[in-house]
Amino acid sequence: QKAVEMAVSKFKKQNTEEFANILDFYASNRTEKDIKNIVMKIFQFSLSILDYEEWKNSCIQFFENGQHNKATQIVMFDLKNKLAFAKNRLDIYQQMANNYGFLKYVTYINKLQSKLFELSKIDNFGDFLVANSALSFDRIMAKDEKDIFFLQERIKIIKEYISEKLKSYALFGEKQDYITSLTQCKQTTLAFLKMCDLFVESYTLLKKRKNVYDYNDIERLVIKLLSENAEICQSIKNKYKYIFVDEFQDANKIQENIINLIKKEDNVFYVGDLKQAIYGFRQSNSEIFENIAKQFEFENQSEAHNLNCNFRSNPEVLTFVNNIFCTLMTENTAHLDYKEKSQLKGEAKFLPENCNVCLAIINQQKNESASQSKLPQYSVKQDTNFFVSEKNSIYEARYVAQKIAELKLQQIYDINLQQYRNVEFSDITILLRKRGEYLNEFIEELARLDVPISVNTDTKTDETYDAEILTDLIYVAQNYQNDFALASVMMSDLFDFSAQEMSKIRQTNKQTNYFYECVDFYRNENDDLANKINAMFDNIQEFETNARFLGLSQALQKIVIKTNYMLKISKNMAGYNRPQNVKNFINSFVGTNFEFDLEDFISYSQNSLREQRNIIPPTNTNLVNITTMHSSKGLEYPIVFVVNLGDNFNKAPEKTDIKLSSD
Numbered sequence: 243q244k245a246v247e248m249a250v251s252k253f254k255k256q257n258t259e260e261f262a263n264i265l266d267f268y269a270s271n272r273t274e275k276d277i278k279n280i281v282m283k284i285f286q287f288s289l290s291i292l293d294y295e296e297w298k299n300s301c302i303q304f305f306e307n308g309q310h311n312k313a314t315q316i317v318m319f320d321l322k323n324k325l326a327f328a329k330n331r332l333d334i335y336q337q338m339a340n341n342y343g344f345l346k347y348v349t350y351i352n353k354l355q356s357k358l359f360e361l362s363k364i365d366n367f368g369d370f371l372v373a374n375s376a377l378s379f380d381r382i383m384a385k386d387e388k389d390i391f392f393l394q395e396r397i398k399i400i401k402e403y404i405s406e407k408l409k410s411y412a413l414f415g416e417k418q419d420y421i422t423s424l425t426q427c428k429q430t431t432l433a434f435l436k437m438c439d440l441f442v443e444s445y446t447l448l449k450k451r452k453n454v455y456d457y458n459d460i461e462r463l464v465i466k467l468l469s470e471n472a473e474i475c476q477s478i479k480n481k482y483k484y485i486f487v488d489e490f491q492d493a494n495k496i497q498e499n500i501i502n503l504i505k506k507e508d509n510v511f512y513v514g515d516l517k518q519a520i521y522g523f524r525q526s527n528s529e530i531f532e533n534i535a536k537q538f539e540f541e542n543q544s545e546a547h548n549l550n551c552n553f554r555s556n557p558e559v560l561t562f563v564n565n566i567f568c569t570l571m572t573e574n575t576a577h578l579d580y581k582e583k584s585q586l587k588g589e590a591k592f593l594p595e596n597c598n599v600c601l602a603i604i605n606q607q608k609n610e611s612a613s614q615s616k617l618p619q620y621s622v623k624q625d626t627n628f629f630v631s632e633k634n635s636i637y638e639a640r641y642v643a644q645k646i647a648e649l650k651l652q653q654i655y656d657i658n659l660q661q662y663r664n665v666e667f668s669d670i671t672i673l674l675r676k677r678g679e680y681l682n683e684f685i686e687e688l689a690r691l692d693v694p695i696s697v698n699t700d701t702k703t704d705e706t707y708d709a710e711i712l713t714d715l716i717y718v719a720q721n722y723q724n725d726f727a728l729a730s731v732m733m734s735d736l737f738d739f740s741a742q743e744m745s746k747i748r749q750t751n752k753q754t755n756y757f758y759e760c761v762d763f764y765r766n767e768n769d770d771l772a773n774k775i776n777a778m779f780d781n782i783q784e785f786e787t788n789a790r791f792l793g794l795s796q797a798l799q800k801i802v803i804k805t806n807y808m809l810k811i812s813k814n815m816a817g818y819n820r821p822q823n824v825k826n827f828i829n830s831f832v833g834t835n836f837e838f839d840l841e842d843f844i845s846y847s848q849n850s851l852r853e854q855r856n857i858i859p860p861t862n863t864n865l866v867n868i869t870t871m872h873s874s875k876g877l878e879y880p881i882v883f884v885v886n887l888g889d890n891f892n893k894a895p896e897k898t899d900i901k902l903s904s905d
Contacts, residue, residue: 243787245448246278249440253433260433275783277437280900282787284438287902289458290494290525297904298435305428313424314367321370324407325362329355331400335393347393350383354401368417374408375416456791457838461496468503478504490514490534492526495904508543516578517567525904532577550586554878557588562599604637635680638885639687645883646670646693646866654880667694671867671879674886679726684885685868696865708811708820709827711736712798719786720840722779725757735810736801737778743771781805786840793838795831802828
């Protein structure tokens with residue numbers, strides 16, 4: 243935090259007018275906080291760049307060479323793809339219209355195609371802006387009475403798609419406006435890179451004063467040591483007969499370089515799975531693994547094996563999985579032809595019994611007859627889907643309960659008994675991607691419907707109420723667009739927002755379903771509540787910076803002290819052991835992999851249920867098991883429900899001030 247403040251302050255003194263322009267464009271409320279955040283984003287991104295100076299130069303060249311620069315090439319590439327997609331759909335509809343004699347449809351499509359063809363021939367973006375500004379489309383033709391294929395509606399959708407996409411390019415302005423904006427982009431890029439350089443100088447100086455290195459320093463120093471000292475490098479090569487690298491799909495360029503420096507020509511064994519590449523936010527590059535795999539296929543001294551033989555699952559399950567990934571993973575989308583190389587092959591022997599994979603889509607419209615009982619009273623603190631009256635968890639629980647009742651009337655083959663028997667509750671497992679209020683509502687509804695269930699998870703330090711609050715703080719520091727975590731933190735003893743204040747914030751923007759957008763909106767008000775919100779975000783930003791560079795334990799300790807959290811919870815009648823719980827939670831990070839890695843902790847906490855619950859006494863073992871996908875790895879179940887598949891990974895739309903790429 244201190245280093246970024248020093249860097250921004252120094253740049254502002256040296257470039258007063260330029261900094262004022264940047265402040266106008268990037269900063270809300272004309273505060274420097276947003277500028278500092280961008281500098282930190284650039285720095286954190288640069289940590290995995292092998293040659294930082296080369297990357298900086300490429301950022302500048304991105305906007306050079308007039309209208310033929312890389313920035314314009316990317317825009318034109320995107321434009322050509324959109325036009326090609328529209329042309330492809332129109333070709334299909336034109337063929338259908340021809341086949342069924344809808345001549346006025348054919349005529350209208352020909353006109354659209356002609357205009358798209360003229361646009362697709364333009365290679366200069368400035369010329370495209372001129373042509374686009376003069377472009378217009380005829381009104382959609384009247385519907386043919388014999389059109390039972392809804393062709394007119396399909397053509398209308400594509401026409402609106404074209405209009406919307408082309409309209410978005412009008413935001414670039416006229417030809418001269420675009421050229422001017424390229425120059426401004428280059429100047430702004432130079433300014434932020436300069437601030438990042440000043441940050442590195444300040445941060446390096448502060449670390450030197452404290453005589454410390456961070457993890458990224460160690461990686462780069464290892465590369466420097468091995469690159470500049472041939473004897474040391476050779477000594478390490480001689481020491482290790484074999485090198486085994488797991489999870490290689492998550493490697494970045496720096497890690498790849500370290501391996502290349504210490505390996506021999508024939509002593510490295512890589513293991514990876516592109517379907518599990520999850521560290522893109524830390525600039526891991528799955529293409530590194532893909533390139534190694536392709537290289538090993540053609541080298542005489544190397545071998546590459548696709549481990550796609552499955553000895554566990556029923557063929558119907560494998561067919562279902564293959565159908566999904568054949569669509570999702572292609573050379574264009576994932577640099578992998580899953581259909582050609584990676585389809586799972588069933589090697590296990592199963593009886594020729596009926597094993598169905600069913601994908602159920604539940605109608606979310608409220609059905610009063612589905613339940614005679616009232617749903618739980620709505621609570622802002624308990625509901626992850628903010629200000630949404632319907633609860634998908636309730637509907638889904640009722641559907642699953644109905645299916646369980648049907649399954650109980652059927653038989654399955656017991657491989658241990660070597661015979662068929664009736665389905666038991668213990669044969670059934672329900673899987674979720676993560677824990678949370680959805681799970682709580684889901685299991686409570688199942689219990690109400692008399693389904694005997696068991697939710698077995700580890701009990702650890704983070705099961706206390708205060709640990710929940712501090713975990714939500716970590717969530718918000720990493721992504722404040724997590725509505726549930728944001729509201730939880732705001733209403734906690736950390737920041738003391740009252741129910742009335744939360745309601746006032748929500749009422750300011752009724753057009754959105756996202757609470758964080760209401761908070762963003764209210765931050766621009768000029769009153770005490772807006773000041774309170776901005777002060778909270780300042781504290782959260784400081785916490786996030788401390789967590790990155792001091793570690794989570796110290797960052798949590800600092801914010802607990804700064805907000806008087808311990809004093810507040812000690813005064814609570816139920817808080818006699820809460821301070822100790824907080825200390826235990828904070829100390830639990832010391833010496834762990836999570837200490838300097840917020841993302842790893844968040845991934846872990848999302849895949850680990852926080853409470854151990856048995857809805858009925860554990861002496862009964864004939865229970866439906868409920869657990870997370872993460873906890874179920876390596877286990878087998880005869881009957882499986884996977885629920886809450888309608889939940890997005892991140893429901894909030896992506897919002898960012900800058901785009902960063904290693905290319």
